[in-house]
Amino acid sequence: MSTSRQDVATLGPGWNKVLLNYALAMQALDELPIANRNSWKFLGAMHGFRRQLWIDEHVIKATDTIPTDLTNDTYGNQCQHGSWYFVSWHRAYLFAFESIVAAKVKELTGDDWALPYWNYLNSSNPDARQMPDAFLAKTLPNGAPNPLNKYPRRPGFTALQPGPNDGFSLVAMDENDFLVGNDGTLGFGGGITGNFEQFDGMTGDLEGNPHNTVHRLIGGAQGFMGNALLAGLDPIFWLHHCNIDRLWEAWMNTPGKTMVRDPRWFEGPADRRFIMPVPGGDAPGVTFTSQDTLKGGKYYRAYDDLISGTGVTPGEESVARVKMGLPNQQTIQPIGANAAVVTVGGTPAHTHIDLEPLATTKSMATMGATTPGNEVARLYLSLESVRGTAPSPLLEVYVNLPEGADPALHPDRHAGSLTLFGLNVASEPDGPHAGNGLGYTIDITDLAQRLTSAGDFDPNHLRVTLVPGEQISQDQPVTVERISVLKRSGVVS
Numbered sequence: 362m363s364t365s366r367q368d369v370a371t372l373g374p375g376w377n378k379v380l381l382n383y384a385l386a387m388q389a390l391d392e393l394p395i396a397n398r399n400s401w402k403f404l405g406a407m408h409g410f411r412r413q414l415w416i417d418e419h420v421i422k423a424t425d426t427i428p429t430d431l432t433n434d435t436y437g438n439q440c441q442h443g444s445w446y447f448v449s450w451h452r453a454y455l456f457a458f459e460s461i462v463a464a465k466v467k468e469l470t471g472d473d474w475a476l477p478y479w480n481y482l483n484s485s486n487p488d489a490r491q492m493p494d495a496f497l498a499k500t501l502p503n504g505a506p507n508p509l510n511k512y513p514r515r516p517g518f519t520a521l522q523p524g525p526n527d528g529f530s531l532v533a534m535d536e537n538d539f540l541v542g543n544d545g546t547l548g549f550g551g552g553i554t555g556n557f558e559q560f561d562g563m564t565g566d567l568e569g570n571p572h573n574t575v576h577r578l579i580g581g582a583q584g585f586m587g588n589a590l591l592a593g594l595d596p597i598f599w600l601h602h603c604n605i606d607r608l609w610e611a612w613m614n615t616p617g618k619t620m621v622r623d624p625r626w627f628e629g630p631a632d633r634r635f636i637m638p639v640p641g642g643d644a645p646g647v648t649f650t651s652q653d654t655l656k657g658g659k660y661y662r663a664y665d666d667l668i669s670g671t672g673v674t675p676g677e678e679s680v681a682r683v684k685m686g687l688p689n690q691q692t693i694q695p696i697g698a699n700a701a702v703v704t705v706g707g708t709p710a711h712t713h714i715d716l717e718p719l720a721t722t723k724s725m726a727t728m729g730a731t732t733p734g735n736e737v738a739r740l741y742l743s744l745e746s747v748r749g750t751a752p753s754p755l756l757e758v759y760v761n762l763p764e765g766a767d768p769a770l771h772p773d774r775h776a777g778s779l780t781l782f783g784l785n786v787a788s789e790p791d792g793p794h795a796g797n798g799l800g801y802t803i804d805i806t807d808l809a810q811r812l813t814s815a816g817d818f819d820p821n822h823l824r825v826t827l828v829p830g831e832q833i834s835q836d837q838p839v840t841v842e843r844i845s846v847l848k849r850s851g852v853v854s
């Protein structure tokens with residue numbers, strides 16, 4: 362791979378050479394049996410695999426032999442979500458995939474090949490959210506069925522079309538710290554997990570949005586991109602993740618951002634090694650740690666551009682939303698929680714959080730602090746152990762919505778929207794994580810300040826409303842075990 366990774370929008374319209382080569386390689390890899398570690402299906406199954414689901418979705422046949430290194434989860438079901446390994450595991454996954462596709466392209470055409478990225482949040486390209494034509498075409502230039510359009514997506518999908526509250530943005534890039542708190546409860550990169558956990562707990566900012574949002578916008582309830590157990594099969598998955606990986610790289614290269622320094626991240630996971638295949642269907646795989654995905658590591662790849670569509674400018678200190686000192690000098694303190702599990706079905710669900718009035722009042726007083734050396738606080742909602750059976754439901758969260766009010770008429774009370782990608786997997790009671798569900802945080806600092814100026818913030822309690830979005834209904838509810846308010850404190854630096 363001598364060429365660098367480029368924005369797919371710069372490669373030319375229609376069947377440009379890069380995407381035609383991608384399609385030809387996919388076609389060839391898709392003909393290999395799933396037992397071959399270079400087969401399209403094996404590569405997809407590394408993200409998530411359930412034999413019966415794959416049979417039901419006509420990906421494999423009931424008679425296909427499934428290799429034991431998939432079923433015993435050596436290679437299969439490795440994808441890391443809701444944890445600080447989200448970025449590093451997916452980076453190595455991209456590298457392995459790109460190497461295997463590039464080797465096939467070389468064999469078929471003699472060309473070099475690099476994985477392009479889909480720069481969907483590039484505001485200087487009016488067509489940035491448009492799916493590249495080659496992924497929508499029915500046929501290849503030679504008339505054969507187009508493999509890039511083989512697997513189902515949201516009906517009629519041609520472009521990312523977020524609704525007004527879908528939260529599709531680069532706001533994650535404003536966060537300065539990869540993780541804050543003993544568990545990594547808050548931050549860009551995801552919660553701390555020592556061992557291998559496919560879906561662990563706290564979702565990092567980047568993973569929540571745009572990562573999860575784009576999965577849902579493409580896949581919906583039925584399409585493969587919406588379901589973590591099928592997503593790796595859609596060839597657009599790789600262009601999406603390549604952009605997410607680029608955002609991480611851009612973030613790391615921006616002064617003022619603090620990457621994780623915990624050896625457990627660099628050397629982890631503790632209880633087993635991650636493993637990736639290499640070109641050659643039965644060649645032994647390569648094990649790695651997060652360290653191997655950083656600059657100088659064996660799974661590191663450079664990008665042609667870290668500025669366009671990333672929300673940051675590497676080399677220039679970002680004007681940060683959160684600038685609260687080094688992460689280990691910040692503290693996170695719960696200042697209130699609700700009392701019971703909340704279930705959201707066909708209608709909005711409400712819950713009350715009793716706050717510690719003194720701590721809350723103190724937080725409010727220091728919230729807007731900008732003078733270096735002064736204490737500064739931010740407030741977050743934390744949704745713990747979120748469970749459900751849908752693959753990527755949309756949950757909207759409102760704060761202090763008036764009793765009986767229509768949420769749509771109160772955008773000023775909208776705290777955030779969560780795409781619960783992988784919820785089905787994280788909630789399987791007999792799954793590897795015993796159905797603990799997923800965790801999310803929402804920054805409500807600006808909202809709390811707005812409510813205070815409107816005279817609508819009571820330091821004794823907060824009213825939280827959960828509004829069902831797509832993939833949430835009476836028959837397919839979402840439950841939230843606990844909702845708490847966290848106070849993040851630091852010193853303005």
Ligand SMILES: [Cu+2]
Pocket residue numbers: 572576592602
């Ligand atoms: Cu993903």
